[in-house]
Amino acid sequence: MNVRLERIAIARSGDKGDAANVGVIALIEEAWPILVREVTEARVSKHFAAVCKGRVDRFELPNLGALNFLLHESLGGGGTVSLMLDAQGKTFASSLLELEIDAPEEVVSLCDRVLTGELPGR
Template sequence: MKLRELAHARAGDKGNISNISVIALEAGDYAFLLEHVTAERVKLHFADIVAGKVERYEMPALGALNFVLHDALGGGVTRSLSLDAHGKSLSSCLLELELPEHHHPPNR
């Protein structure tokens, strides 16, 4: 299954750093996201474009994860000639992350 089936995402940037927030659509899916959407998986998913480290911050009260991708925007917004200098499309790309099947609780 794709991450987009359980979450939505939003990307932002600061210089050559991109951050992507992944927010569970249902509160009950947050623990599954914690287990399967790790910094290592995100780094591997973006291996072709993220040269630096990937950090994950957990926000359980919001049911969200925030990923900080260092050295990810080809030099930064003011220095890059890329079409998506701000990296806004990275959130859509992350939602394509393949996850194991997730069986929802019966009360869903």
């Protein structure tokens, strides 16, 4: 089924110079392979096309069920040079969670139960 990434993952973002980093974490172990399949460098690059002028690197952290993305040339020069409202990319995490992905219904419904506190999560 087509859902937003926020149904199966959480995220956090920040700055590294002119690059933004976005870490995405699967809510349950079964959601990890879906992250790997769906949240590719190309899709992340397209999602952030309005801000990301450079390449996107993806790193895998299977131990945390996480992917880490580096979005190069995305913060208007970074630090105090930038004129951007979000010069540190702090809101990029919630933006990425709006990405539409394809996920099996049973994984999504397990994740729903994690989000409501019914199941413990990772």
